[in-house]
Amino acid sequence: MLIALVPEADSAGRLRKISEDGSPAGPVVETADLPAAVSSMERLHKPRWVWASTPEVYPDLLAAGVRVERCHDLTLTEGLLLAHAGRHREPRELPAAIARVLGLPPPPDAGPRKRDAQPTLFEPVPASLPGGVDPLDAVGRVFGAQQANPLFDQLRLLVAADCASWLAACEMTFHGLPWREDVHLSLLEDLLGPRTPPGVRPRKLAALADRIVAAFGGRAVNPDAPGSIVQAFAWEGIDIPSARAWVLRSLDHPAVAPLLEYKELQRLWTAHGWSWLDAWVSDGRFRPEYVVGGVVSGRWASNGGAALQIPRILRTAIRADPGHLLVAADAAQLEPRVLAALSGDQRLAEACGDDDLYAAIASDSFQGERPKAKIAMLSAMYGGTSGEAGPLLAVLRRRFPSAVGYVESAAQAGEQGRMVRSRLGRTSPTPSDAWRELTGAADDAGDSAARSRQAARNWGRFTRNFVVQASAADWTAALLAVLRTHLPPDAHLVFFQHDEVLVHCPAPAAEAACDAITSAAREATRLLFGDTQVRFPMRAVPVESYADAK
C-alpha cells in the first residue's frame, strides 16, 4: 500500500492512499494529529509512505514515538533520477519536480537557508506550488512521474536503499550517540588545562605558544597563522612551502616539537572542546544531523557537529549506558573489495578470501610487504602517482589486470568528460562548462595545453574514485536498509560513518545485534553483486566504549 502524506503546521497533516501510478486511490484524510494517524496506518498496513522529504517529516514522527518501516522520498529519488540523466544541476525539491511534471518553468530558487535559521520541524511544503497545485496532489503526481520514468527500473534498488537510509539517519539523530560528558571534560582538562572562556587559550596551549616564540628567539609568531609560521622559519634560514604538519616534521629545529603539539591540541580545543560540548551534547547524547546522499558519491554528509570527523582520541567518551553495550562493526577494506566485485577480477576476488585483503595482496604480489600492497591499491583507487606509487601500481596492474583496468577505464571516461555510474546507478556529475572549454582546447601548445591536460586528469581521478566510492555507498545503504529492520527491538543504530556502524542495545541483546549486522552484510553483498565470490567481512564486536573497538 502507498500513502501520500503532507505535513501541516502544529502536527496536523493530510494523507491519502494512492495507486502505483500516483493517482488517488482513496479519500483525503485530514488529521490534527498526524503522528497518531501515521501510527495507526503503520500498524494496520505497513504502507510505503510517500512524502516530499524524509528529514522534514520523519523527525517529528519519531519524537511522537512513531517509527515507520518504509518510505519513498521524492526529493531524494528526483536527485538520483536527474543525476542518472546527466541533469545533476537541476533542483530536485518538490516545487521543481512538480513544475517538470506540469511542463511549467522552474520555480525561483528558494535560496540557501539562512545559516542561523532555526530548522522548523514539520516544515510545511511551500504554500504555493507551481501551477497552484495542491501539495497532496503534487506528491502523488511526482511519485507517478518517477515511477513512469524509464530510468526508474534501473534505480529501484538504489532508491529503496537510500530512502531506508534516510529513515535510519533520522532514527540515529533521534536516539543520539551516547556521549559521556564527564569523560570528555576530564580529557579536555588533562590535555588542555582548566576550562577557559571561548577565545582564551587554555593553559597548556598558552604554554606551548610561549615555547614556540622562545624557540624563534622571542620573535612574535602566531602559531594559528600558517603564514606566520612559514615566515618565522624563513627568518631562521629555513624555507618551507607550507606550515603543514608533515612538512614541519621533516625539519630539525627546536620550534618543531612544540608547534606540532600545539597544532594537535589547538584543533582539539577549537573543533571538539568545551564549546562543542555545549553546542552538541545534551542529556548524554550527541545528536548530529546527517545528510543522506549529501556527497556526490552518495556518501552521507553531516550538518554541524562534525559528526563524521570525531577524533579517535575522543572515542573513549562514547560509552554504552549502564546495562547496555555498543556493538561496533566496520566493513574491512570495503572499497578494494567493492572493486574486486565490480570488476570481476578473479585473482583479486580470491585475495578477498582473506580478512586482511592487503596482506593477501602482499603475499600474492609484493613479497609479503603489506604497506606496499596498500599503497598500490589506494593509488589505483585514488589515482595516486606520487613517490613509489608508480612502480607499485605497475605490479598491481600486471597481477590484477581486470581490477586495475576497471578504475583506469573510469578515469579515462572522466578525462573525456563522460559520466560514470556506481553498481546501483548513482551517476557522477558532468564536468562544468568551464572544464569543457579548458579541455576542449586540445592541441595548442605550452601552458594552456598543460592546464588542459591537468584539468582532464583531475576529473579522471574523480571518476576513477567515484565508481568505487559510490558503489561502496551503495553497499552500505543496502546494509543499513536491511539492518534497521533486522535489529532486536531494543537495539538502535546510533552512528554510521562511511563503512562502520554503532548499535546501542541492552547487554543481553548484543549477540543478536552482532548476528544481525553480519547477516545484513551478507544480504547487502547479495543485493549488489548476486552470488559473487568476493567476501565482505564485517566484524561486529560488543564493547562498553567505542574506543575499545578495533
Place this chain on the structure above:
DNA sequence: AAGCCTGGCGCC
C-alpha cells in the same frame, strides 16, 4: 560587520 577564500587537519 559580513561574506568569501585559504590553509590546515579531523574522519573515511
Place this chain on the structure above:
DNA sequence: AAAGGGCGCCAGGCTT
C-alpha cells in the same frame, strides 16, 4: 616536475 578520492569545520585574513 609533480602528480591521492570524498567531506566539514576552524582561524586568519582578505574583500566588499
